[in-house]
Amino acid sequence: MKKLNVSESKETDKLFTTSIDALKNLYSSKIKPLETLTKFGDFYTPTLTDSDIEAKPMVLLIGQYSTGKTTFIQYLCERDVPGQNIGPEPTTDRFNAVMYGNEDRIIPGNTVCVQEDKPFKGLARFGTGFMNKFQCSMCSAPILQSVSFIDTPGVLSGSKQSQRSYDFPAVTSWFAERADMILLLFDAHKLDISDEFKQAIEALKGHDEKIKIVLNKADKVSSQQLLRVYGAMMWSLGKVIKTPEVMRVYLGSFWSGGPLQNPETENLLHAEMVDLIKELLLLPKNAAVRKVNDLVKRARMTKVHALILSHLKNEMPVFGKEKKQAELIANLDREFKKIERIHNLPEGDFPDLDRYRQQLNVQDFSKFPKVNQKMLDQIDEVLSNDFPKLLQRFPLDGSHQPTSYELNPFALDEVDESIRWQLFENVDQNAFLPLFNSLNPINGKVTGADAKVPLSQSGLPSNILAQIWRLSDINKEGKLDFEGFCLAMHLVNVKLKGFELPDQLPQTLIPFSKRSGMSINNNINNSNNNNNNNNNNNYR
Ligand SMILES: Nc1ncnc2c1ncn2[C@@H]1O[C@H](COP(=O)(O)OP(=O)(O)OP(=O)(O)O)[C@@H](O)[C@H]1O
Numbered sequence: 001m002k003k004l005n006v007s008e009s010k011e012t013d014k015l016f017t018t019s020i021d022a023l024k025n026l027y028s029s030k031i032k033p034l035e036t037l038t039k040f041g042d043f044y045t046p047t048l049t050d051s052d053i054e055a056k057p058m059v060l061l062i063g064q065y066s067t068g069k070t071t072f073i074q075y076l077c078e079r080d081v082p083g084q085n086i087g088p089e090p091t092t093d094r095f096n097a098v099m100y101g102n103e104d105r106i107i108p109g110n111t112v113c114v115q116e117d118k119p120f121k122g123l124a125r126f127g128t129g130f131m132n133k134f135q136c137s138m139c140s141a142p143i144l145q146s147v148s149f150i151d152t153p154g155v156l157s158g159s160k161q162s163q164r165s166y167d168f169p170a171v172t173s174w175f176a177e178r179a180d181m182i183l184l185l186f187d188a189h190k191l192d193i194s195d196e197f198k199q200a201i202e203a204l205k206g207h208d209e210k211i212k213i214v215l216n217k218a219d220k221v222s223s224q225q226l227l228r229v230y231g232a233m234m235w236s237l238g239k240v241i242k243t244p245e246v247m248r249v250y251l252g253s254f255w256s257g258g259p260l261q262n263p264e265t266e267n268l269l270h271a272e273m274v275d276l277i278k279e280l281l282l283l284p285k286n287a288a289v290r291k292v293n294d295l296v297k298r299a300r301m302t303k304v305h306a307l308i309l310s311h312l313k314n315e316m317p318v319f320g321k322e323k324k325q326a327e328l329i330a331n332l333d334r335e336f337k338k339i340e341r342i343h344n345l346p347e348g349d350f351p352d353l354d355r356y357r358q359q360l361n362v363q364d365f366s367k368f369p370k371v372n373q374k375m376l377d378q379i380d381e382v383l384s385n386d387f388p389k390l391l392q393r394f395p396l397d398g399s400h401q402p403t404s405y406e407l408n409p410f411a412l413d414e415v416d417e418s419i420r421w422q423l424f425e426n427v428d429q430n431a432f433l434p435l436f437n438s439l440n441p442i443n444g445k446v447t448g449a450d451a452k453v454p455l456s457q458s459g460l461p462s463n464i465l466a467q468i469w470r471l472s473d474i475n476k477e478g479k480l481d482f483e484g485f486c487l488a489m490h491l492v493n494v495k496l497k498g499f500e501l502p503d504q505l506p507q508t509l510i511p512f513s514k515r516s517g518m519s520i521n522n523n524i525n526n527s528n529n530n531n532n533n534n535n536n537n538n539y540r
Pocket of ligand 1: 063065066069085087091092093153154216252253255257
């Protein structure tokens with residue numbers, strides 16, 4: 001594993017901060033003026049605020065009711081999140097932004113939408129019907145320092161879905177535009193893709209590249225059923241999501257309710273779950289590049305929008321304005337083609353015809369602004385010069401930015417708080433194999449007496465080593481298998497770096513083979529009950 005170069009890590013962090021600053025400047029000086037002039041917000045989405053651009057990466061979860069969206073968030077947070085309801089019936093009746101905060105609290109929708117430091121001001125346009133169904137849950141779960149989650153109400157079937165007091169697809173589309181990743185959750189045990197759910201997926205149009213599929217509760221079916229369910233799901237989705245790329249599907253069972261139930265698929269599901277968690281952890285590093293891409297998209301749309309308005313204004317006669325306006329709206333597709341040809345614009349930068357028509361219906365074309373060449377030049381400048389320069393700062397060779405942890409799992413002083421969220425699977429286990437084998441394990445396990453020598457060589461005091469033993473002997477057997485031994489050695493290194501050891505093992509540090517068998521509560525109970533003393537004695 002490559003050794004971390006401290007200055008390189010600090011440079012990378014600095015690079016991301018300065019890039020976000022540069023983005024804010026470019027947006028407000030070169031894109032926003034044309035957006036304001038052409039009332040871009042009335043046709044698309046409101047102008048962005050600084051907090052929109054600075055916001056932590058957002059993960060949007062969408063699925064029919066009871067597919068496990070809320071449980072998924074709870075699993076990743078390793079704790080109960082305030083304001084979350086879990087149950088077999090439709091439980092989440094509101095959009096819930098789960099974000100980091102020092103103390104647990106729930107902020108109601110009306111308040112969170114006026115807070116300057118939250119990226120939700122644009123939601124105010126969905127009215128009080130929506131505000132009453134929106135809230136922000138703040139809690140101190142470590143993963144929330146890297147990403148925020150948007151839990152959504154489960155999509156219902158039939159009239160129940162349309163009875164909502166706000167425009168569900170429009171709100172979903174608003175979040176989709178700002179999200180860094182969209183997770184579509186399906187229940188492998190009860191695959192059901194209703195028409196209403198298909199409509200909700202339609203609202204994600206234009207954001208296909210962010211969509212990942214999670215086939216949840218995949219351990220509840222046999223391998224053969226899983227294959228069938230997978231095929232049926234892809235077939236149905238193929239009709240709704242029209243993307244040339246193959247969608248990434250993660251199979252898994254994201255909850256702390258018990259071990260994976262199908263030994264046949266256990267390894268596969270573990271590997272898939274690890275992959276998804278790794279993807280989530282990479283989001284902050286990729287978010288800055290994504291933000292540049294989003295602003296590129298927005299700048300191109302603004303340019304096309306300005307040219308459409310100017311074209312429609314030029315078409316207006318001195319008399320008979322209303323008739324001409326209606327005619328232009330009816331033949332909007334033809335007008336779009338004309339504009340495309342005259343200005344040599346890509347078809348893909350044009351807006352959705354029906355939605356644009358709806359907005360045009362309430363406008364007076366003669367009041368549209370004429371082309372402001374200076375502002376258009378600024379947009380061209382930002383697209384052809386400023387954004388490419390900004391992107392050159394990032395390594396865009398297809399490889400992701402390795403996290404500090406991937407570069408050196410023991411370099412704890414060189415990484416931020418998210419280190420607590422590292423995965424056991426990322427620990428370089430090969431490095432400990434020779435040492436483990438030299439202890440002559442019996443049935444793949446070593447006793448406290450065996451492990452005492454290598455652990456004591458760390459020079460750590462007995463009480464600390466006893467704590468390390470307690471944390472590493474997850475099954476409370478008085479012995480360590482290879483994974484437990486790696487964990488112990490890893491914790492020794494953590495301590496030697498000057499960090500406090502946790503009272504209980506973070507969920508991420510529990511090897512996957514042992515993880516699914518434990519609930520978080522079990523974990524807490526284990527650390528509190530008398531087992532502690534017994535296990536500590538194994539080491540002494
Ligand atoms: N991986 C899993 N394996 C088994 N059961 C699960 C799993 N995940 C969630 N469940 C159970 O499924 C039910 C629905 O879970 P949850 O409330 O998290 O779903 P949801 O998608 O958020 O639902 P809603 O849209 O109604 O809020 C709960 O009873 C929960 O305990």
